[in-house]
Amino acid sequence: MVSFRIFAWWFVIGATMALSVIMLQGGIREVIVAQGSLWEDKLVELLTAIVGGGLLAGCVALILHRIKKP
Numbered sequence: 001m002v003s004f005r006i007f008a009w010w011f012v013i014g015a016t017m018a019l020s021v022i023m024l025q026g027g028i029r030e031v032i033v034a035q036g037s038l039w040e041d042k043l044v045e046l047l048t049a050i051v052g053g054g055l056l057a058g059c060v061a062l063i064l065h066r067i068k069k070p
Helices: 002-025 027-033 042-068
Strands: none
Touching: 002 027, 002 042, 027 042
């Protein structure tokens, strides 16, 4: 149960950080001004980047927690 809480917390932190980087680079503006269906290209691209950032942070946190554990 502790591992799930660690993963969930760091998943949220990683996803938020990925979203903030995308916003700084102007990715959200590209989605807003895009013409046509957003689900085909831009929105899916952004969601995979955000989820990927969360998965990366969560997995690294679990690995570090396992290393630290006696």
